[in-house]
Amino acid sequence: MTTPHTDGDGPLIPPSELTLSALRQAVATVAPSRLPEFFEDLQKAFIRAGDEDSVVPIRMFYRQWAVVVEIERRPETARRLHAAEQAISSADPDVRGRAIREAGEIVRAAHREAAGG
Structure with missing residues (x-):
């Protein structure tokens, strides 16, 4: 490290x-x-x-x-994920949907990177 x-x-x-x-x-x-x-x-x-x-x-x-x-x-990635996690509790279904997709994309990309690419 x-x-x-x-x-x-x-x-x-x-x-x-x-x-x-x-x-x-x-x-x-x-x-x-x-x-x-x-x-x-x-x-x-x-x-x-x-x-x-x-x-x-x-x-x-x-x-x-x-x-x-x-x-x-990656600070920007972490910021985006944390913002999406907060938005998941929105009363607006469109905001929730975008937040779920954003969080999912970030986590899937991190899984790929952690697995070596």
């Missing part, structure tokens, strides 16, 4: 590796207020993995947080 980059609309940090320490550091850099949620999700993933005798919950945890980092490392 390198120091944050704040040039224009570019990403604050490079893409995160899918390791626990890299994801933890990335979350601490781009969304520090979400660290308690990160650790709670980590604990739940390991408990579930033990209960199910499967690594799938751990892989899902890594993927979920890679997507969060992918969105939050």
Whole structure:
């Protein structure tokens, strides 16, 4: 992980590796207020993995947080997603529809990036 980059609309940090320490550091850099949620999700993933005798919950945890980092490392993308999330509760069905589409596009793009392209 390198120091944050704040040039224009570019990403604050490079893409995160899918390791626990890299994801933890990335979350601490781009969304520090979400660290308690990160650790709670980590604990739940390991408990579930033990209960199910499967690594799938751990892989899902890594993927979920890679997507969060992918969105939050790009300030304009994060701003758009958070605005869309707020607009989803609008009384206007057209506003809600646009917000749902916008949020979906952002999250799908982040999933593609987190999966390597």
